[in-house]
Amino acid sequence: MLVALFGCNGPVPAQEAGAAVIEAAPYANAKIKVGAERTAEYIPLLRGKRVAVVTNQTGMIGPVHLVDSLVSIGMNVVKVFAPEHGFRGEADAGEHVADEQDKQTGLPVISLYGKNKKPQPTQLADVDVVLFDIQDVGVRFFTYISTVHYVMEAVAEQHKQMIVLDRPNPNGFYVDGPVLDTAFESFVGMDPVPLVHGMTVGEYARMVNGEGWLKGGVKCDLTLIPCTGYDHSSYYELPEKPSPNLPNMAAVYLYPALGLFEGTVVSVGRGTDRPFQCIGYPGCPLGTFAFTPRSVPGARNPPYKDEACTGMDLSSFGEFYSRMDPRLNLEWLIGMYNASTDKGKFFNAFFDKLAGGTALRKAIIADRSEEDIRATWQADLEDFKRMRKPYLLYSEE
Numbered sequence: 001m002l003v004a005l006f007g008c009n010g011p012v013p014a015q016e017a018g019a020a021v022i023e024a025a026p027y028a029n030a031k032i033k034v035g036a037e038r039t040a041e042y043i044p045l046l047r048g049k050r051v052a053v054v055t056n057q058t059g060m061i062g063p064v065h066l067v068d069s070l071v072s073i074g075m076n077v078v079k080v081f082a083p084e085h086g087f088r089g090e091a092d093a094g095e096h097v098a099d100e101q102d103k104q105t106g107l108p109v110i111s112l113y114g115k116n117k118k119p120q121p122t123q124l125a126d127v128d129v130v131l132f133d134i135q136d137v138g139v140r141f142f143t144y145i146s147t148v149h150y151v152m153e154a155v156a157e158q159h160k161q162m163i164v165l166d167r168p169n170p171n172g173f174y175v176d177g178p179v180l181d182t183a184f185e186s187f188v189g190m191d192p193v194p195l196v197h198g199m200t201v202g203e204y205a206r207m208v209n210g211e212g213w214l215k216g217g218v219k220c221d222l223t224l225i226p227c228t229g230y231d232h233s234s235y236y237e238l239p240e241k242p243s244p245n246l247p248n249m250a251a252v253y254l255y256p257a258l259g260l261f262e263g264t265v266v267s268v269g270r271g272t273d274r275p276f277q278c279i280g281y282p283g284c285p286l287g288t289f290a291f292t293p294r295s296v297p298g299a300r301n302p303p304y305k306d307e308a309c310t311g312m313d314l315s316s317f318g319e320f321y322s323r324m325d326p327r328l329n330l331e332w333l334i335g336m337y338n339a340s341t342d343k344g345k346f347f348n349a350f351f352d353k354l355a356g357g358t359a360l361r362k363a364i365i366a367d368r369s370e371e372d373i374r375a376t377w378q379a380d381l382e383d384f385k386r387m388r389k390p391y392l393l394y395s396e397e
Contacts, residue, residue, distance in 0.1 A: 026235070027235050027236060027237040028229070028230070028234040028235060028236060029236060029237055029239070031229040032168060032227055032228070032229040032230045032234065032236060033227060033228045033229055034165070034166070034167045034168070034227050035133070035164070035165030035166040035167065035202070035224075035225035035226060035227055036059065036060070036061050036066050036133050036165040036167075036225075037061055037062070038165075038225055038228070039061070041225050042131070042163055042165065042223075042225050043073075043075070045129070045163060045223065046070070046075050046076075046129060046131070046163075047075075048076075049076065049128040049129045049161075050076050050078050050126055050127050050128045050129070051070065051075055051076055051077045051078065051127070051128070051129055051130075051131055052077075052078060052079050052080070052081060052119075052124070052127040052129075052130045052131070053066065053067050053070070053077060053079075053080050053081070053130075053131045053132075053133065054080075054081040054082075054083070054112070054130060054131070054132045054133070054134065054147070054148075054151055055067060055080065055081075055082070055087070055131075055132070055133045055134055056082060056083055056085060056086065056087055056088070056134055057085075057087070057088050057240055057241070058133075058134060058135035058167075058238075058240045058241075058242055059133040059134065059135075059165075060239065060240055066131075066133050066165070067080060067102075067105060067107070068104065068105065071105050071107075077105075077107060078107075078126055078127060079107055079108045079109070079110060079123075079126075079127070080102060080107050080108070080109045080110070081109075081110050081111075081112050081119060081123075081130075081151070082109050082110070082111055082112060082113070083112050083113055083134060083143065083144055083147040084113040084143045084144070084147075084243070085113075085243050085244060086109075086111070086113075087100075087102060087109045099111055110123055112147055112150070112151070113143075113147075117146070117147070117150050117187060118150035118151070118153060118154050119150075119151060119154040119155075120154075121154075121157070121158055124154060124155070124158045124160055125158075127160060128160065128161065129160065129161040129162070129163060130151060130155050130160060130161070130162045130163070131162075131163050131165065132148060132151060132162060132163065132164045132165065132201070132205075133164075133165040133167075134147070134148075134167075134201065135167045135238060135240065135242050136167070136169060136200070136201045136204075136242070137169070137170055137171055137238075137242050137246065137252050137255060138169040138170065138171035138172050138196060138197060138198065138199070139171060139195065139196060139197075139255055139256045139259060140177075140180060140188070140189050140193055140194065140195050140196075140197060140356065141188035141189055141195070141259055141353075141354050142242075142243075142255070142259075143187055143188060144201070144242075145190075145191075145201065145204050146187050146188070146189075146190045148164070148201055148204065148205055148208070149190050149191065149208055149213070149214070152205060152208060152209065152214060152220040152222065153214045153215055153218065153220070155220050155221070156214055156218040156219055156220040156221070157216075157218055159221075160221070161221045161223070162220055162221060162222050162223070163222075163223045163224075163225065164201060164202045164205050164222065164223070164224050164225065165225050166200050166201060166202035166203075166224060166225060166226050166227050166393070167200065167201065167227065168200060168227055168230045168234060168236035169198070169199060169200045169201075169232075169236075170235075170236050170237070170238055170249070170252050170253075171196055171198075171252065171253070171255075171256065172198050172199065172200060172232050172234075172236075172394075173198070173232055173233055173234070173235065173323070173326055174196060174198060174326035174327060175194055175196060175197060175198035175381060175384070175385060175388075176194060176195065176196045176256075176326075176327045176328040176381070177194045177195025177196050177256065177328040177356075177377065178194065178195060178355060178356050178357060178359060178360055178376075178377045178380070179192055179193065179194050179356065179377065179380040179381070179383075179384055180192050180193060180194075180356035180357070181356055181357035181358075181359075183357070184352055184353055184356055184357050184358075186353045188353050188354060189353060189354075189356050190213075191207075191208060191213050192384075193207075193384065194377070194380075194381055194384055195256060195328060195355070195356065196256050196328055197384075197388075198232065198388070199388065199391070199392070200227070200393065200394070202224045202225075202226060202393055203388075203391050203392055203393050203394075204391075205220075205222060205224070206222070206224070206391040206393070207387075207388065207391040208220075209222055210390070210391055211387070224393065226393045226394070227394070230394055231394045231395040231396070231397065232392075232394055232395065232396045233395075233396065233397060235323060237249055238252060243298075244275075244297065244298025244299070245270055245275035245276055245298055245299060246275070246276060247275065248277075248319075249318070249319065250277050250314075250315045250316075250317075250318030250319040250322075251275060251276035251277050251318065252318075253318045253319075253322035253323070254276055254277060254314055254317070254318035254322065255276050256328050257328055257329040257330070257332060257333070258276050258277075258279060258314070258332075259276070259354060260333055260351070260354050260355060260360075261279055261332075261333065261336070262350065262354060263347060263348055263349075263350040263351025263352070263353070263354045263355070264333075264336070264337075264346055264347055264348065264351060265281055265340070265345060265346055265348075266279050266280065266281050266284075266311070266336055267279065267280055267281050267291075267293060267302070267303045267304050267309055267311075269291060269293070270293060270299040270302035270303065271293030271294050271295065271296055271299040271302030271303075271305060272291045272292070272293055272294070274291070274313065274315055275298075275299065277313070277314055277315035277318055278291055278311060278312060278313045278314060278315065279311045279312055279314065279332060279336065280309040280310050280311015280312065281303075281304060281309050281310075281311065282304060282307050282308060282309055282310075283310070283341075284309065284310045284311045284336075284339075285339050285340075285341065286311065286312065286335060286336060286339040287310060287311045287312035288310060289310065289311055289312050289313040290308065290309070290310055291309050291311070292306065292307065292308050292309065293305050293306070293307070293309070294306065312332070314332070327374075330370045330373060330374070331370060333364065334364055334370060337364050337365075338367075343365070347361055359376065360373065363376070
């Protein structure tokens, strides 16, 4: 099916279906107000409090950053905690992010990526309330939900308060993929949820609290400021890049499937103008799309830097077709593995962490079909959906 759909050269031209898809599934941004925009709901909760803000470049209120806005109206912001990619979103994936002083506000910025993934007691000693505002993309191995887990845990242990300013999940219109085997818990998968979990950060935080997933069963004093005008059937176009290598909605929609390739020999286009929109490697026997990764901001040392790669351009598929068939696409992963001339080196040690267990890798090696593989996780998905339902803030209709 991989070859039939793409002809080894890329997806069907966008003009054959693009206009119809856009008309059938418009973005709902105009009617949505994110939690950060609902200032009347949370500013009173911050008055007279020492505030720490967990955020990055996505924490915007229109054209102004949340932190800059809070400082401008005299809120007592004492520090910023920054996740992977840093406060202003300029660091590479996996790059060590150092503590620093924000040039714009003068506030201390404490990294929550690297060795210090969880706020330390000393870092919360001068804080009364932690305000969390980060745009997530709804995929288990995108590390911002791991950050919210750790922050909730630290806040609970230190008997502080936490407020989550919710934002829509751009992949919130479906739930799919294997549920994490907790034996493979890591920063790219901390909780037993599917690869595509279909929850906003606020809903996810409610689940973490309600299911007792915080260490020692502690409960976080949690307040949520929901979005208005959003439901799980909405398509939301991100106004800011959630990370340097997810520059557009095509990449965001393709990320659940293409992120798994980071545990293989296949490049996902880091260092090109199509990160997470193309796949390939030097000498790839599948596809004719050519690209050469370069050192660029956000991908200073990408896989196969300065080496010519061949493969497939999936950007049109991501932009136009992903919303028509909302599921975790395994065709590309299976097809790339089957076409590989050295299957023993196709997967690396990171793959099982991304997949949330060994089952997916072993099934692909065993030449099981996509349908057979998908069938293996359906019972777990149904159990998860039942568990998830009480924590939802937004309709699924």
